[in-house]
Structure formats: structure tokens, C-alpha cells
Amino acid sequence: MKILLIQHLNFLNGSGGTEKICTFLANGFYNVGHEVEIATCQNIDGKPVFPLNTGVKITNIFSDKIHQTELKPLFNYKGYSPIKWIKYKIKKKIAKKANKEILKRMGGAEGLFKDNLRNRAQAWKSYIELQQPDIIITMSVSSVLEITFENKYRIPIVNSVNGRPDYDYSDILGYRSPFEMDLLRNAYKSLAGIQILFESYRDFLPQTFQGKMSVIPNPVPQFGNDEIVEHKGSKHKYKIINVASLANHCKQQLLAIEAFAAVSKKYPEWELHFWGEGDDFNFLNDRIKTLDLDDKIFLNGFTDDPVSKLKDSDIFIFPSKYEGFPLALTEAMSSGLPVLGLSNCSGVNELIDHSLNGFLAIDNDELAVYLERLIQNSELRSIMGKNGHTKMKKFTPESVIACWAFFLGQMTN
CATH class of the missing domain: 3.40.50.2000 (Glycogen Phosphorylase B;)
Known part of the structure; x- marks a missing residue:
């Protein structure tokens, strides 16, 4: 079986739990005989942080050909120079004016978001059709949205949920715009299956998900009884x-x-x-x-x-x-x-x-x-x-x- 794992951001140079599980799954599937590839889309040079079997292919599909419209960054001067303060104040006003024009041209924040997403999704579509995997595993619902926005696939997509499911599509942990939350909820419709970490997390899946579900925990390193911490005896520290x-x-x-x-x-x-x-x-x-x-x-x-x-x-x-x-x-x-x-x-x-x-x-x-x-x-x-x-x-x-x-x-x- 040819398995494509997709973590569209943060896999390269990332040392978090999602990157660790993505690496674990890639190694595990490869070791039992599957062809495995990890794909990302990051505007950086980098490599995996966690040890990865040399037989697992890594692809970064990022390209300057994927057109992205970016807002101008806004900087606040934090020094004490009056001249630099005036300089940065002028630069900030110019950037704000430029951003206002960009948003007007793109149809607001929602239009800008969707246009950039559409261009990335088209790049993902071309890449996936070229690879023809038997199954796709996404490492977040955001990755599901990245590849399925305005796209259809015959390839089954399974999402690995590395948190409580509602953290992925709601604004419970921070600000997400209403249109982004709607897009994320709708992305669940493209899933053939989803893995959750605990049975209780079933209650936090959105109603838009209609695929198969399985409760699969994360792996834990195992140690012999003689390898664990010994708490008896006194220590200096x-x-x-x-x-x-x-x-x-x-x-x-x-x-x-x-x-x-x-x-x-x-x-x-x-x-x-x-x-x-x-x-x-x-x-x-x-x-x-x-x-x-x-x-x-x-x-x-x-x-x-x-x-x-x-x-x-x-x-x-x-x-x-x-x-x-x-x-x-x-x-x-x-x-x-x-x-x-x-x-x-x-x-x-x-x-x-x-x-x-x-x-x-x-x-x-x-x-x-x-x-x-x-x-x-x-x-x-x-x-x-x-x-x-x-x-x-x-x-x-x-x-x-x-x-x-x-x-x-x-x-x-």
C-alpha cells in the first residue's frame, strides 16, 4: 500500500507532538512493508527533528509558483529615538493603506483567505494526482482543508486528531473567524475516516463528519520494571x-x-x-x-x-x-x-x-x-x-x- 501522510505546516524543524506522531506513523507503516511519503508545504529549508527511516520519502511542495497575496507587516517601534519613531509611524501608515487596498481588491479578509487557500489547494491536487497514493492520512483538519478546498478525490482520506477534536475547528482556544470555522467544519465531509485519542472525544466531533471513526491512542515508550525511577534512598538534590x-x-x-x-x-x-x-x-x-x-x-x-x-x-x-x-x-x-x-x-x-x-x-x-x-x-x-x-x-x-x-x-x- 502506498501511504501519503500530509502535515501541511510545521513538520520541517518542528519538535511538537504532531510532528512526533507523524514520524511514528511513517516509520511504523514503512516497517510493516508499506511505501510511505510525508508531504508538507513550508516556505523554509529544514529537516525532520525526530529520527525517520531513510526509506520514508519527504516532499516539500512549496513553490514560488503557488501565488499568495500577503498583507504588509505592521511594526511598532519600541525604542527611544524620536526620529525612528516618526519613521516607523510613517511606514506603518503606508502599510495600513496598502493593506486596505489589498483587502478591497480581494473582497475582504474572507476573499483573501480563500484565494490563497485555493491556490495552495490546486498545487496539492496536482501533486496528489501525480503520486496516486492508496490512502491519505492528514495530521490535522487544517491539512484536510488545504487539500480538499474546491477539490474532490477518489482516494480515501483519514484524519489523525492530535487533540480534542473541537480544538481543530472552533475558536475555543483562540480567535478563528466565522468563515474559517465554517470551512474547517465542511472539510470533515471529505473524510472517509477519523482517528480520535479517547472514547470521550467522540462527543466533540462536528455533525458534518459522516465517515468511520476509530479510537486509537498515541504510543508510549515502554520500560522494564528495573528501568524506571527508583524513589527509595536519599539524594543530595x-x-x-x-x-x-x-x-x-x-x-x-x-x-x-x-x-x-x-x-x-x-x-x-x-x-x-x-x-x-x-x-x-x-x-x-x-x-x-x-x-x-x-x-x-x-x-x-x-x-x-x-x-x-x-x-x-x-x-x-x-x-x-x-x-x-x-x-x-x-x-x-x-x-x-x-x-x-x-x-x-x-x-x-x-x-x-x-x-x-x-x-x-x-x-x-x-x-x-x-x-x-x-x-x-x-x-x-x-x-x-x-x-x-x-x-x-x-x-x-x-x-x-x-x-x-x-x-x-x-x-x-
């Missing part, structure tokens, strides 16, 4: 860890900082370590300095070996606002760490069994209470870590690929 992009609006690292700050003076041997990159580095770093905890809280940057960082830690804290099937959390649990999250966070509240393998807090005050409880009790850390390790055993990579293979077989028979 203990580590609380968070692995996530530094995007506070979603990952809410500030809550972890505040919870740790509330108890840290009583436990000088404990540290809080963040692994990940993102736009909120300076924001979080400033808060750490304000709390005078820069000798206890560390923003360590990107790691290409998160599992080794997890196994060198004692507690995993993950106060995200929303998730799908959080890979870092499952890796922490598989490694034998007790885990902390928020009870109203999707995905997190599916994986953490309160008081069994970790704690689900209702707010930041409770997060600090549960954090201190784990700090104080190594036996509790050990019990919860082992319980989490046991729960993750059902999410083996082999079983996930087998579920996907069965589901794709239903789509092509």
Missing part, C-alpha cells in the same frame, strides 16, 4: 520536571513556578527544571528572577533525549490548560514518575487517575498542596510512579500501529 514548549497560554508553566515557590523555602534540596523552547522564555525567566529563585528553577532549553531527563527526576508537574494525548506526560508515567496536572485539562484528566498514579488539582493552591505531599513522601512517589508505569503498558507502539493498520484496511477494502 531532588528534581521536579516539566517537559513542554514554553507557551504559557497552553502549558501554563507559570502555575508550576508559583506552586513550587509556595513550598520551596521548606525544601532547599528540591529544584524545578523546565525542558523546552518557546516564545515565553523571557516572560517565565523574569518571573523566576522576581521570586529570587533562579538558583532553584531552571529553564534548560530543548532536549533531544527527554526520557533521560525524566529518569533523572522525582516528580513530573504538568499544569496544562488543554491537551490531546500528552506525550510528555505519558513518557513521565512510563518512566515511573508520579504526576501532577489539572482536573479540567483534557487528555490529562484521562490519563491521571487521581490519588493512584498522581494528583489532579482544581486550582493552583491545590497544586501546591499536592506537590508538597509528594515532596514529603518518597513511598507515595514510588507507589504512584509504579502505578503510572503499569497503566502505560497498554499503549505499546506495536499495538498502536496494529490498530492503525486494521483501521486503514477498513478504509481501503
